[in-house]
Structures are given as structure tokens and as C-alpha cells.
Amino acid sequence: MLNKQVMSPLLSIRALSTCFQIQETVVKAVDNVSLDIYPDEVLALVGETGCGKSVLALSILRLLPENSLSEGSILYKGFEILEGSNEELRALRGREIGMIPQSQASSLNPLLKVGWQVMEVLRLHTKVRKPDAHKKVVELFSRLQLPEPEKRMDYYPHQLSGGMRQRVLVSMGVACNPNLILVDEPTKGLDAVLRMEVVKLLGRQAAENNRSMLLITHDLSVAALLADRIAVMYAGEIVEMGSSAGVLKIPRHPYTQSLLDSLPGRGFKPIPGFSPSLSRIPPGCRFQPRCRVACSKGAALHPDLREADPNHYVRCFHAD
């Protein structure tokens, strides 16, 4: 384990809030999130569907639609992303911060050959000539163990299996050797065998070039397998953050505890109730209505994220 205190973070997010204006209402999808990603570190962001995980990732790359507004600060190597111009952002995306998007079925252009699509990233960011780009992509494909890489260059997405398309997306995300990769739900809908394959693929990507990774997933075992640290998100805010082992072995927040109990291997005990709609967030502790402790303090007051153990942060009145 690296000594985090002496290193400066690669990406530093402070008090980030992202809102969407939908007709008359304002929906706050990400609320006051602060986190750091250090060099050579995998940070997993876990939480239920709709808790704001993907919006956070898209905020980092400023890829959100026009009705959105991000406030706070996102510093990448000292560069303020929220104030970046379009050109600066284009230079950043793919080159410095790569993204492996969520769905392998809908993230590729169905009308273009996959080789061309991966080459596009290279040709946009580096002054590489076409034949060299071609060579480089074949090399990438073979490194990702895509069978017959030369032949696959000329395939269309529909001619590839789910696992192969996933590898094409990974190769796109890592083509320019970015320092930070944002990976959104890489194992959603994949079977156990393919899931393990993707996990190993990502693990290898992180290890080989000392890249940092923000891994967004709802799959806690994938997070456990890959992440150094885990941040748990609920209804737009981080409720617990700490080392992987710390969060999974000694979860301090009732939500993390309930989430772990809802795993099939632990008897799939469901959490009562539903996550609040992001446009109707309860005033106090957001998890209070579903919480097993459900304290009266939490019904009225909103807890802050506090350091309960060294480097283990919890947003709960009962963490001490």
C-alpha cells in the first residue's frame, strides 16, 4: 500500500454538486461530493441504480446535457475541469482521462467497423499516421486477448459477442494510455465467467501502466476484487468511504451494512422501502426512513461525513 499522505492526488473533487433543471423542478443528482483519486489507485464507487454514480463520472468529463449545472471544483493535476474551455476538455478526454462507458451494446457505432472506431481515438489525440494507428489497434486487441485481432478490425459491432465488444470498449478507453480511467458498470448483465474475465482485464490495465481508475459498479464483489478504496453513494451523496477491506469487513454506515446483507450469498435480506426520488429528498439523514437504527436525530438533522476511523469516513450519527 502506498503512503497516501505524502502523495498528491491525481484527481481532486471538492464539494461537487450536479443539478438538472427539468421543467420547473431542480433535481440534484450529485450533492456535495468530495473525493480524491491518487496515482496508481483504484477507487470504487458503489451504490444503487439512480444514486448519481454515473452522473458523477460524466461530470468529471463534462459530458452532461445542457440542462445540467455542476458546481464546486474538479482539479485534475491542478487543472480546473469545471472552468475548462471546449478545446481544453477535448484534449483531456480520452488522452488524459479515458472512459469505458456502461453498455457495450449501445456504446459502439453500429455502422462503423470496430477497428476504425478505436483508431479514431488515436488519430484525434496523437499525430499518428493511419497505418501506424492500425498497427497499434491490432496490438491493443491482441493484448486484450481478442482472438484473431487483425481480422476483428474489420468487424462491425453486431458481429462480435458481448465479451468481445466489452474488450473493444476497453481498448478505446485505454488507447491513448490515459492516466485516469473512468469505468462505468463494466460487468452489468455479464455472466459469471465473462465477469471474471472483465475483472482480470481491468486489473491488468490498472497494474500494467500504473493507471488510476474510478470504478463505478453496484457489484460489491467486483469492487472488492479490484478496488483499493471504496466510496458508497446513496441518494446523491457519499455516505461511507474508506479502504476496501475496512468498508467491506467493518462497515460503519447502516446503509453499507444493509447493502452487504442484501447480497444473495448473505441471504438477500432486502432493505425496507425504496431509495428516495432525487427531486424529493428527505430533509434529515437521507437513509433514515429505511435505516435499521432510524434515530430521531437523523429524522431532523442531516449528518456530515466525518472521519470515524483514520481514513474511514462515515455519514451517520451512530458511527462513533
Next chain:
Amino acid sequence: MLIEVKDLVKDYRVGILKNRCVRAVDCVSFSLQVGETLGLVGESGCGKSTLARLILMLIKPTFGRVCFEGQDLTDLSQAELLKLRREMQIVFQQPQQSLHPRMKLAESLAEPLRLYKLVKSKAAEKERVRHLLHEVGLSEEHLERYPHELSGGQAQRVALARVLALKPKFIVADEPTSMLDVAVQAQILSLIKKLQQEHKIGMLFISHDLEVIRGISDRVAVMQGGKLVEMGSKEQIFREPQHPYTKFLTGTVFELPTRLKRDNLRLVH
């Protein structure tokens, strides 16, 4: 015996000239008791869903027999099958796609009741629909919604309510939670388990997720390349897997927090 499947085979002709033959399901036999859950596990594309559709006669087998309560389904007419299908139902993987996009939920839920003439009056129909909604944990405000206004978990609850409306004796659940996240998955699984026990329904539960299979099944069947390679009680399959493929599959399940050692990609428990 609720369901008895004997030597079931399904061949597909593929290629431009339809001259190549792919065997999707290869000589599968098993049986299912009343109220029992058989978990069917295997990789994507191993023939799990084809098998599910064959058992319900949604597609015709090339060879073999399927018996429901002793009655052979393979030589029944469509009309006779329709009658029997009230008692054997299926829950699909993509809940939002298995509901009619232009039908409000009230309509969707009433449809099976009307098809089988299970209610006598409009009032009785309304009452039954409301009862079904409560049973799957939804409220009446959902009745006026369309499928696209629901979350995946809610849509799956509606699909379950539609199935329950018919009081079936046998359900096939084809990857009902693979598109849902952990928390919603737990809600749906415990709901399925509860309803199944209350109504004594026999269930074939298909999943590629071994943890889900372990959580819900009484017995487990492992499928590879269209064949059942191993079948046994849940304990046998997970504690003493015999077939190498079963061993391989059960090897992909970890206790938390298992860590992947990144420098050489070993697993550290």
C-alpha cells in the same frame, strides 16, 4: 411430479442454405416436484433460455417429451396448450420489454384475468388487480402509469403480479434479476421466494449468477453447451462439485472481501 422432461432436443438450422445444424438443447432430462425450486445455471448462450421456452412449448422441440402433471404437452393443439398455460407461466429477463409499452398498468394487470375469464364483473376485476398490486409491494398510484414510467424493479414486480393473477402451479423465471442492482435484486428475490412458498409453486429458476442460484434453489442443474452436465442438491453442487465445469463455475464465487492481487492477478482471500 409436476414437470417431467425427457430427452429434450432442439436443433436449429442455420446458414444461408439452412444446411448447418446447431443443437441448442441436447438430450435434457429432469423432473420437478410441487413447490420445489430447481436452479438452472450456465454461461450466456449455453441453451438455458431455449430450454425454458421448450418446456412451456413456446417453441416446439425437435425431439423429446415434456409432461405437466402427467400430461404430455408435445402433442397438444394450440387451443389445448392455451388452457394449460394458465397453470404454467414465465417471468422474463427484461421486465420493461415484456410489458406492452402503450398499456397502462391497470390494463396490463387486468389482461390475463380477462383472457382466462377469471373475474365476473368490473368491480371484481378492480378488486383483484388491487390485491395483486399489494401482493407484489406496489401501490395504487402505479395503476395509471405506463411501463416507461417504472424502474426496472417496479416493472419486474408488475410482471410477477401478472403471473400471479393466474394462480399458476409452475413458473419459469428466466434471469429475472440480472438487469437489476443488488438492493433491488434482493427485494425481487425475496418477493419471488415468499410468493412461491405461499402459493406452493414449482419453479425453474434460470440464472448465470451462482450466488443467486445458491440463495434461491433447492436443487441445482448445471448446463454447458446445451447439455446438463451435473444435477444435485444445492449442498452437493456447491460443496462437492463433481464435474470439472461445475468446479470451474463454483470457483468464480468469492466470499467478500476477496481481493485480486494485481501484479500477478492472483486471488487473495
